[in-house]
Amino acid sequence: MLAKLRVGRFDPETSSPEPYFQEYELEVEDWFSVLDALIKIREEIDGTLSLRCACRASICGSCGMRVNGRAKLVCKTKLDSVWSPGETLTIEPMGNMPVITDLITDFTSFWDKVRQIDPYMQPTGPEPEAEYLASDESMVHLAGVMNCIMCGCCVSECTVLEVDENFIGPAALAKAYRFVADPRDGKAEERLKDLNEPTGIWDCTRCMQCVEVCPKDVDPMGRIMVMRDLAMEAGVKSTAGSRHTDSFVNSVKRSGRLNETRLTIESIGVMNIPGQLAMAPVGVKALLKGKLPPVRDHKIPSKKAVGEIVKKAEGKN
Amino acid sequence: MYEHDVLIIGAGLAGLRAAVESVRLGVDTAVLTKVHPVRSHSNAAQGGINAALTDRGDEWEGHAYDTIKGSDYLADQDSVEVMVREAGDTLIELEHMGVIFSRDEEGRLGTRAFGGQREARTFFVGAITGSAMLHVLHEQIMRNDVRIYEEWFVTSLIVEDGVCRGAVAMDMRTGEMETIRAKAVIMAAGGAGRVFEPSTNALICTGDGLALAWDAGASLMDMEMVQYHPTTLAGNGILLSEAARGEGAYLINADGDRFMENYAPEFMELASRDVVSRAEQIEINEGRGINGNVLLDLRHLGTKFIEEKLGYLQEVAVEFRGIDLGESPIEIRPGMHYIMGGIKTTIDGATVIPGLYAAGECANVSVHGANRLGANSLLDTIVFGKRSAIAAAEYVKTVGRNGSSDSQLESDKKRIQEILDRPQGIRWAAMRNELAESLTEGIGVFRDQASMEGADAKVDELRGKYPQVSVDNKGKVFNTDLIFALELDFMLDVAKSICQGALMRKESRGAHSRTDLPDRDDENWLKHTHVYKDPDGLGGVRTETSDVTITKWEPIERAY
Structure with a gap:
């Protein structure tokens, strides 16, 4: 069957770069993902279309894009789940990030914010010779957050970031939770104190967008809410x-x-x-x-x- | 021009583990990668990492034996010994860095069973072990502020007077090319699955590191040893982890029989991958398949168990096939997955070129031989990533100043400009498809002289046409069109080395299963194949063999 895609383009090398849309018509198969369609365009129709993708299996986090206005990981989005014959499917780069070219966005501020939360385990006390002891439940619980592939979909749709670029944002805060809730980490209280500052956990407006668009069910907003409770329980209340x-x-x-x-x-x-x-x-x-x-x-x-x-x-x- | 002591090319598990070690040793270190580190294909390793932990009654000798038997006795036994002896410490280091490995009831690290092994010694994080490890190593990179050339693409290694002294690379974001001088280079650029179609590998697995090192004069060893994974999805080739069978899943044919009974009565579904893939292919070829597939059946494990232990598999099954694994079996078939062959290195990652080290899938320390055990690849990346960094750190102490010539940069710029200036010719995607299809056909689960010669001839034909490949995109910023054309150049080289290695080996061993020579020939072929590129500048290859290192484990018949 024939599909029509309206794809966001941006060429920074022209004299006055402006984003625009380009329409492509192509034959698609019923098993196609949105990514399969984009790859077909790039390989057979128009090699100038630039996008990031790698694993095709929703684990590398490269291919976050807006599909009909909402961020999705396009490799795991079946074409027929968002498009029917006769319609035009709109693909754009993710929001809340500068566009480098076409569907490729700049993740610099995304990673700066991850760095801001001290994103590494900090145990206290002497290091054991063997592994740290921890319950399987605690590890399985953390696996829910480690599922995060840093694709940026949540950041793209975050309504706070839209108005305040300083907000640490859902991805980095979910990552922070991964350490706060790790029984092996010894810095939970310090972390919560830091996250309690402006731009941290209290700046979320609970709009649910991050939860809805997350392709890996990481539930960033839920994690932020738990950290609010933990901060208050720990007596970190000066906000x-x-x-x-x-x-x-x-x-x-x-x-x-x-x-x-x-x-x-x-x-x-x-x-x-x-x-x-x-x-x-x-x-x-x-x-x-x-x-x-x-x-x-x-x-x-x-x-x-x-x-x-x-x-x-x-x-x- | 940039300068470093050690330049690591590739930011998957091997590259990042090397970087962490290099920085720990106080060496001026940089990592160069064509994708952001957490996009690397190490992500896709699902099932786990093997280690024989002595404090729970396992022994490294058992792990060594299983690995060597799995390799069909092609692995160098001294290399295997190094890997399995260091496995325990290496695993604990990862745990201390923060990897959230699954636990047992006492809160200690828990294990699951994996193929080809008599003990359950696979440590894991659900079905996202590779991803969970990669993100934690990346955390250490952020912690140490390691210099990353992110989204840079290497066009060649710099070799002067036979010594590797850095690389020429393009910053994909600007299209600018630079010389990056380094006293030592560690190649950790991963596999080359895209030389085949379909493949479980990411689209970025184009064998860049293999081809760059080959071009610089390194030996590519045992390249005929291409692993077909038993459980991949038809069509796009996406992987379903061996962890499914490790946790108890069955393989059944169209008649509903657990056919592994006939091929590996003792190990059943958990025989070595080459054995299981061949069994499946025979079932399919003899008409007991379904649409060219057999079935993976997890129903008896129950949906709750599947979602907790194998969540990512369930996600793949639901998203890509619309199947709930707790409800119905899923069609799978053997699919190209991993290349055991690679840049020949010592147990310290050293290649034949001074200053060039290699680790991970692009390297061949000879721990996997003719067939890699599941969950030994993560171990390989971590152990030998670390070891190569230690060796490189020692080496750079003996090297004086970096050189300063830019001649390599100029010739790479010229070569790339020629591609950009070329009028409409052959599309790279069309040539890549033709290449990958012919390799899959010629170097498949089963192969013979004629099929291998056919693939080899096709590679030569395409190499002859490569100068006609053109690109639509003439720009500089993120010109992925150009990058793919350059990757295709690498893929043609890797394909050539695979075909040549395959044609050399006149026997069947592990993944190299010849229908015209079905038996293993220990008398003549306890040997590694080596292919070198273009020794006389005429575009040909040079081949040679070397003996397999046997220490404690004499080759015996291999049955599961």
Whole structure:
């Protein structure tokens, strides 16, 4: 059957380089992956089309691209799962990374961020002569993160990176979790302290994009959330995110509802005078317009039932 | 011009392990690789790494014997001894670096069974062992800030007065070419699976290191020893790990029989790879296959077990075939997987060219002989990657300053410009397909004089036409079109050495199974084949043989 592909092109060697689309028509087989189609173009139709690919078997992480607007590993994306005869399939380079040429993106900042999290095991204490002892469950659990092939799909679709290029991002944070959760690593607390800083674990907006596009089920956002819990459990609480979480929980415990004014004040930090002053004009404006929520708690009638829920939730932990 | 003491070409397991050691020894080290290190094909090693750990009752002698028997007695026994004796320490080093090996109930390293071995001595991470090791070694590279020439492509080695002194390479991102001077070069550029089609190998496995070293004057040894893996997918050749059979999977034919009973009654599905691949091919040839395949059956293991121990296999089966391995068997067949042959080295990675070392799949220390055991390749990369770095570190102390000539750079630039300037000619992809199909046909699971001669003649014919290969892309930035044309040049050389090695060996041994000479001939052929390139500048080859080193294990009949 005949397929039509609309492929993102970019030639940096022209006098005023601009990205554009080029359409290709080619015969495809029903077993084709999207990568098979692209390789066929490159080999038989147009050798100027540049892309990265190597293993063809979803283990090397070379071929992350946007397929109809979403990042995918194109080798493990069957053509017929994203395209039907008569349609045009759109392939573009991944997002949140500069394009070098055509479908090839620049991973420099991707790897800089991986470096930022001290990406190597740091045991403390004397090295044993034989292996470190560890449970099989802990290793199998880590294998879920080691499944990460650093393809960049999560980074491509991260909505925080879209607006803040300094965010460490889902791939590097998932990698950080791999060490934080490794029973052999001795630096979990230091790592959590570092990750607690701005651009770290609290900057994720929980949009789920990374979880959805990850071709290896690494669940970066889930790992980030676990690290938030671990940071708070370890007493690493000096962040707005951590204070926000505490304030939220305390408010619900006290009254069964959210006290938004206290949430704001406590998230900023009661003793954080510059922070409070910076927020003051917003508060004054809200007050003048009659929109400042009450500072005092208003208990809800069914507070007791909420208390039961809180108890159960905490019991679960 | 760049300068280093040691330049490592290739950033898979052998290259990165060499780099870690080299840096540890305080040597000025750089790694050059045509793909980012974690994209290297070591990733694809699924099942595990072998080691006989004495503290759990295993002995290196057993591992040595299994390896030597697996090699059909072509492995040099002194080399095998080095590898298996160092296996334990090398494994523990990896664990200490952070590899998340599977554990037993006491929290110690756990093992699984693998083919051709009487003990379960394969250590593993699910079915992603190679990937898990590669990423951890890359972590060590980041930790030590090792200089990486990332996405650089080597066009030739620099050899002056018979001594290797660096390489000429292209920065693929800019298209600029540079001389990189080094007192020693460690070639760790991997295999050449793409010379065949289909192959389990990545598209980047084009034999660059083999061809570069061959061109520089090294011997390519036992190149006829090409491993066909018993469980690959038809069509694109993607691998399903031997770990499946290690964990208990069956091979069945169209009649539902576990046919290995007839070929290897003791080891069954876990006989050596050459034995299993031949058995499958016979079943298929004699009409007991299904669509040119036989079946791999994991149903009795259960979906939960499969997903925990063999998760990546399940992923491949579901994504590429739409099959749940817990529910139904999957069609598989023998597929080209690995080249036992390679650049001849000593146990310290030294080649016949001073200053040139080699390790990993492109090298041939002669530990795999005529058939490699599953999970011995990862061990090979780690042990000999490290050893070659140690030897190179010693060697560079004896070498004075780097040279300064750029003549090699100029001639490589000219050669590449000629390709770019050439008007529309033959597409590289068309020639590569023709080459790979003829090698697969001529140097298959079974071969004979006529099939091998046919492949050899085809290689010569294509070599004659290579000067007509042209590229569409005339640009500089990431001109992959040009890179593929240059890789094809390497592939033609590797193919020639394979055909020549195959034609030399007048017997059947391990993976070299000749229907016209079906017996092993220990009297005449306990020998390595060597092929050298173009000794007289006339485009021909020179061949010779050398004796296999036998120490403790006398060749006996090989049965499983």
